[in-house]
Amino acid sequence: MAKKVVVIGAGVSGLISLKCCVDEGLEPTCFERTEDIGGLWRFKENVEDGRASIYKSVITNTSKEMSCFSDFPMPEDFPNFLHNSKLLEYFRIFAKKFDLLKYIQFQTTVLTVKKHPDFPSSGQWEVVTQSNGKEQSAVFDAVMVCSGHHIQPHIPLKSFPGIERFKGQYFHSRQYKHPIGFEGKRILVIGIGNSASDIASELSKNAAQVFISTRNGSWVMSRISEDGYPWDMVFHTRFKSMLRNILPRMILKWMMEQQINHWFNHENYGLEPKNKYLMKEPILNDDLPSRLLYGAIKVKSRVTELTETSAIFEDGTVEEDIDVIVFATGYTFSFPFLEEPLVKVEHNMVSLYKYMFPPHLEKSTLACMGLIQPLGSIFPTVELQARWATRVFKGLCSLPSEKAMMKDIIKRSEKRTDLFGESLSQILQTNYVDYLDELALEIGAKPDFIALLLKDPKLAIKLYFGPCNSYQYRLVGPGQWEGARSAILTQKQRILKPLKTRSVKPSSNLPTSFLLKILGLLVVFMAFFSQLH
Incomplete structure (x- = not known):
């Protein structure tokens, strides 16, 4: 041992x-x-x-x-x-x-x-x-x-013919620290991940113009989701994970596309992924769509060539007087x-x-x-x-x-x-x-939903329809924590605590999310009993 x-x-x-x-x-x-x-x-x-x-x-x-x-x-x-x-x-x-x-x-x-x-x-x-x-x-x-x-930064310079002639400044996003010194510049950000969109959005507030060059595009999500709750607390539930696993792929991807496009139409903004039916990690950025709407950022296709001062793109367009290139090309x-x-x-x-x-x-x-x-x-x-x-x-x-x-x-x-x-x-x-x-299954810490439904239905409903967070894996098995149940049941107050800095009279309306949970529970019961028969 x-x-x-x-x-x-x-x-x-x-x-x-x-x-x-x-x-x-x-x-x-x-x-x-x-x-x-x-x-x-x-x-x-x-x-x-x-x-x-x-x-x-x-x-x-x-x-x-x-x-x-x-x-x-x-x-x-x-x-x-x-x-x-x-x-x-x-x-x-x-x-x-x-x-x-x-x-x-x-x-x-x-x-x-x-x-x-x-x-x-x-x-x-x-x-x-x-x-x-x-x-x-x-x-x-x-x-x-x-x-x-x-x-270890990945900078594929061989994929950018003419980089040796480029007279401006270029560096990997790893080198970027803050927007000071980039005021009034024309900046090209290569890549469309979280770092690329963060850096482009930040630089665009004081730059003359920012361009984002992307090969394939990307879905963009906000950190804010239904009823203003954090996106991951809405997206990552066992119920939704189950649906994503059992629904036919085409239906699932169509549903996700509709949901993501509900915020803004990605095609109109030049961001729609080339292969939109791949479930690639979306960008989490609350500012990017606004910056595109302002014209402070423009989305461009893949760079095919660089000259001393300009960038030539796959669609034949050219952007002149580029001062800085940021390679947000991963690691x-x-x-x-x-x-x-x-x-x-x-x-x-x-x-x-x-x-x-x-x-x-x-x-x-x-x-x-x-x-x-x-x-x-x-x-x-x-x-x-x-x-x-x-x-x-x-x-x-x-x-x-x-x-x-x-x-x-x-x-x-x-x-x-x-x-x-x-x-x-x-x-x-x-x-x-x-x-x-x-x-969790490997260490015996995965909660048994059916057993929990019979023993502690209130907790079981929270586990299945609420956020799948780490506390769930301290309910049973080695490393069991006696505070896990309470942490699960009180997470809403920890979410709202930093937000409720002004007293507001609570609404008496029954939330739609609650009705959806009840409907979802009925679906689970029907599926469970149909398997028994």
């Missing part, structure tokens, strides 16, 4: 991995190359090699109730979507509450992680680190890789400390069992945490990954054979391609609720 565990990185994945190790009675040591916790979410004015980088204005795309750790709700007065500094504050509170800092060795870089000579029998790893110019070596029973995948995976390519990307597929375990190891004592892109919050996802990984290390959970794992990896990749497409940006994409349930 593994006892000593090395955790590489003290970002979100590293912090929750530490807690899960402690919860399981393991002895963790975390190596963090910088001087503080927070990883990606700790803003710094300067870009540092080997460290994730964000711009100063970054706000979370997932709400606080859907992003908090399962036994540690965020404070009531925290806003529903958090500025990066506020999220970092939550991580500091979390680390202090569970006394995690004592396990972290700061300003310590992991140089190599390689198998111990007797790895086939022991499963141990030799880890070489460097701190203050001195190298040290230690042996660990297990490894949790928590260094993230937003470090590549990089784990330079691993001795051999344990994390392989071949045939547009990541060879990790359930996005975590290399299948070919004689002993399953290494896990990659957070190397995934769920259609939802990464934080509860990583937490369930860490809960499972630590139990695998202890021998309480076992993995199938290498052959079975490879079969699962291939099948999962085929399903992902069918749902999300073959783009490299979608290589880590997965369905949110399905994946959470899959991990």
